[in-house]
Each structure stands twice: as C-alpha cells, then as structure tokens.
Amino acid sequence: MNYSNFTQNANKPFVSITGQDQESISFILSNTDLSVANAIRRAMIAEVTTMAIDLVEFENNTSVLTDEFIAHRLGLIPLFSSDVDTMIPFTSRECSCQQYCPSCSVELHLNVKCDQESRSVTSNDLISVHQQIKPITSESDSGILIAKLVKGQEISLRCIAKKGIAKEHAKWSPCAAVAFEYDPHNRLRHTTYWVEDDVKSEWPVSKNGELEEEPAEDEPFDYLAKPNKFYYNVETTGALKPQEAIIAGLKVLQKKLAFIKKNVEGIAEEVGTGGVEERMF
Amino acid sequence: MVMQEPAVQDENGFDTYVNGGVPSTTGPKIEVVASNESDPGAATFCIRDEDHTLGNALRYIIMKNPAVEFCGYSIPHPSEYMVNLRIQTDGSISAVDALHRGLDDLINLTSHISSTFQDKVQAFK
Known part of the structure; x- marks a missing residue:
C-alpha cells in the first residue's frame, strides 16, 4: 500500500450510530486502529472541559x-x-x-x-x-x-x-460510563477467559457479537489480524449531551495535535545537533 | 480547552505545564532528546504534557508512513508527564518531516471522524 492510498483509505474511518437517547449514544467506529479508537475514548473521559x-x-x-x-x-x-x-x-x-x-x-x-x-x-x-x-x-x-x-x-x-x-x-468528567468493545468473539485472543467447563455458556457473547460473524469451530488462528471495528456506548452525567461529549473529545485531540504542530516548527534545526542529552554531557 | 497554552514560565523562560492541577514537568512542549548529525532520519522527541492518549495514536499514524521504518513511544517515568517518541525513516525524509506528516494525518483523521459523526447523528434523528 502506498502512502497516497493510505491517506485516501485508511484515513477515512466509518461511523454508524446504532442507538441514541437522552443520556447515551451507541455507535460503531470502523476502518481505523485501536490506538485511534482508544485515544477518542480516553479524551472524552478525561479531557473534556x-x-x-x-x-x-x-x-x-x-x-x-x-x-x-x-x-x-x-x-x-x-x-x-x-x-x-x-x-x-x-x-x-x-x-x-x-x-x-x-x-x-x-x-x-x-x-x-x-x-x-x-x-x-x-x-x-x-x-x-x-x-x-x-x-x-x-x-x-x-x-x-x-x-x-x-x-x-x-x-x-x-x-x-x-x-x-x-x-x-x-467530577469534571462529562461521561458517566463509556462502554468500549472490539472483537466480541475474541477471535484475536486479546483476552483469556477463566473457564471451568465451557467457554460459551460461562462467557456469553455481548449484543455486539450479533453484528460479527461467529468464528467456525475449527478456524485457524489468524495471528496477523488486527481489530478494526469498535463498539462504543457513551453515557453522560447530563453535563453534556452524549454527542456533545464525543465531539468535544475529538476537538481536544485536535487542539493537542495543533499545539504540538505549532511547537514542532522551531525544532527542525535541533535534529543533527545531538539532542539535549548529548549536548549536556 | 484547558492547559494547552502554558500560562507559567520558570526563571529560565521554560514553560511550566500544570496538567489539570497535577504539577507537571518544565521545559519546551517538544524537543529533540537524541539525534545524530549523520542521520537526520532518526531522532527521539520528548513531548511534554502528553500521555498514551496521543502517544499511541501518533505512533500508529507515523508508522503508517511507508518512509518510516520504526516509530515507537514510551513514557519513561509515570510521575513525569512526558512522552518520548522515536522515529527512524529510510532516509528519504527527515524524522521531523515524518512527525509533521503524522501530526497532519492525525488532525485530518480526527476531523474526518468528527464530521462523519456529526452527519450521522443528524441523519439518525
């Protein structure tokens, strides 16, 4: 995959809303990486004013x-x-x-x-x-x-x-609860279930599992697979509407990035001079 | 939003970041902590007042750049509020350019998510 392809495709995640009421909103974010999905989750929990x-x-x-x-x-x-x-x-x-x-x-x-x-x-x-x-x-x-x-x-x-x-x-968090799930069938084996007899009866698959195909019994483990579909349910305290909290979370990320970008302008000449540690000794 | 523009400066003129009430580190927002003049394609940056929220997403997006051979991040100590970001490219672009590109890509990505989300919320009603 070349870079222009990346900017066209991988840079364009999909969003679909699956439910909404006064206090909460459910949506699915797909075609992006776990790190991005997690950044959004963390930003709306901890950094929205x-x-x-x-x-x-x-x-x-x-x-x-x-x-x-x-x-x-x-x-x-x-x-x-x-x-x-x-x-x-x-x-x-x-x-x-x-x-x-x-x-x-x-x-x-x-x-x-x-x-x-x-x-x-x-x-x-x-x-x-x-x-x-x-x-x-x-x-x-x-x-x-x-x-x-x-x-x-x-x-x-x-x-x-x-x-x-x-x-x-x-007390400043707009979010009462943020449910975040990916890979409901544990295809990627990111989690290990504690089991007595039978995994299926002891660990029922969440509602999100209905939206993904159940893996076949003898399916080989795909060790290269990466999570791609992220299920959110954002419930707010009432301080903000759920959709406002999500948009504010994204805005926080943008502001952080823009502020770093502004500060990167001045460091181009620093590269090649050895950096702080080398100059200190 | 809070605490993006540092309000306080210390006696050396460095910005002091007070991260949401947590006393934080003092120094420039971003600086080069390790690099070599023979290879501008490799450098380690220290970004102050950031954590896994940005570190991991930035790592991912920089790694997506085919000119980048390695990108990793770490938080060297949990009580120092900073992220170290290592970038090594194949030499066709400098590490600073790769960082620039990564920041732009992540800004575009978040604004794309934001606008699609807003459209979908409108359509859902």
Whole structure:
C-alpha cells in the first residue's frame, strides 16, 4: 500500500450510530486502529472541559453531615456545561484574576431551613447566578439528594463552580460510563477467559457479537489480524449531551495535535545537533 | 480547552505545564532528546504534557508512513508527564518531516471522524 492510498483509505474511518437517547449514544467506529479508537475514548473521559463546584463556603450547617462531606457531594453534582468555553472563557489557572471572577467561575447558593418534620435538600435547592450553568434537571427525577434535614436544622452555603477536566478530578468528567468493545468473539485472543467447563455458556457473547460473524469451530488462528471495528456506548452525567461529549473529545485531540504542530516548527534545526542529552554531557 | 497554552514560565523562560492541577514537568512542549548529525532520519522527541492518549495514536499514524521504518513511544517515568517518541525513516525524509506528516494525518483523521459523526447523528434523528 502506498502512502497516497493510505491517506485516501485508511484515513477515512466509518461511523454508524446504532442507538441514541437522552443520556447515551451507541455507535460503531470502523476502518481505523485501536490506538485511534482508544485515544477518542480516553479524551472524552478525561479531557473534556465541564463545570463543577470546586469551592464551598459554609455560612451555617446544623445538619448531621460534616461540611467537607457536603462539599464533596456538591462537587459531584453535574452542571449543564454545553458551550462552556464560550460562556466561561478561562479556567481559574488561566484567568488573570486574583482568586475567581465571572470569566472563570459561576456562583451558586444553597439556603435551606427545615420547618417541617423533615425534608430533603436536593440539587433543585441550589440556585445558580448563571442562566445556563446550573445543576442538571430532568423530568424523570426530583433532583440529586445532597442531605436530609429534620425540624430546625439548616444548611446555608455559597459555592464556586469552576471549569476543569477529569484528569484533575473525576467530577469534571462529562461521561458517566463509556462502554468500549472490539472483537466480541475474541477471535484475536486479546483476552483469556477463566473457564471451568465451557467457554460459551460461562462467557456469553455481548449484543455486539450479533453484528460479527461467529468464528467456525475449527478456524485457524489468524495471528496477523488486527481489530478494526469498535463498539462504543457513551453515557453522560447530563453535563453534556452524549454527542456533545464525543465531539468535544475529538476537538481536544485536535487542539493537542495543533499545539504540538505549532511547537514542532522551531525544532527542525535541533535534529543533527545531538539532542539535549548529548549536548549536556 | 484547558492547559494547552502554558500560562507559567520558570526563571529560565521554560514553560511550566500544570496538567489539570497535577504539577507537571518544565521545559519546551517538544524537543529533540537524541539525534545524530549523520542521520537526520532518526531522532527521539520528548513531548511534554502528553500521555498514551496521543502517544499511541501518533505512533500508529507515523508508522503508517511507508518512509518510516520504526516509530515507537514510551513514557519513561509515570510521575513525569512526558512522552518520548522515536522515529527512524529510510532516509528519504527527515524524522521531523515524518512527525509533521503524522501530526497532519492525525488532525485530518480526527476531523474526518468528527464530521462523519456529526452527519450521522443528524441523519439518525
């Protein structure tokens, strides 16, 4: 295969969507390498920017839960983060402000006093100053439980939500779960099953197996075969729509590559000079 | 996106990468760590602030180039946030050119996946 052929064919993977709903999307990526498929998976899990509560200032907490316990729970509440880069241009490290400001953070308030016998404090009680960036809501549930109060107890606090990526803390991950599978019949023998009696009954083939031909009983092992078809199911926390998380993941990869490309410009003359290590000694 | 443009510089003027809060290495984004003047086709590059996400995909795409005889990557130490990328070509192109080509190819590849994905999502509805 010559190089122009490669750029025409191998550089053109196929995508097909196999299912979609509010929280998740299933798709198949084919005609590409495992390394590329894995890069996309890793990027959308760990490097997509979202908003999450990062600082909590307690004014009053007479609940049975400690301040840090509640602060941790608040951090894990997904906030709507579509188009976060246009609304909040900077992370707090990039921002020129002293601590935080409207261009790198969003403020949220929670002021709840229990006057009834008991009540639940949920993400619906969190009031954001921002129009779009606020705790996720859905018709199907009544908010995410933060704490429970009995008569007379009170929680009153102020939160600062910041932009971040899941490499720093998993609360910034837009993905709740990313299912990733290839070679459902284990034709390539990339995995070894622990078996007592019978592989087929003890390790049922996943649904994706229906889309690939079952290997014949006496089929010889093709040691040159490479995975080519990758099955994804991306489920998000609600911070982003599933398709947004995937597109954002790809964008992260492009930005990383473009930044390296920009920096490669200056190193052409370095080659042949021995490199850093040789020059040092 | 976060942390692509380094915000901090140390006393030597080197960029400091703070990778998502994890204190990272200091130095240029990419540099040549090993090469020989007799053979511009072979070089090892050190890319800071990157990991398997890019390392493996870049290795694959550079290896696809028929002029490249060897391409491999390693993360020399897990607590140093850097990737070493070794490229050896057959001599018809330099290692830097092969890296350039690889970066371009991977950018094209990801934008192709992105646009096909968006088209398919539109069509699925």
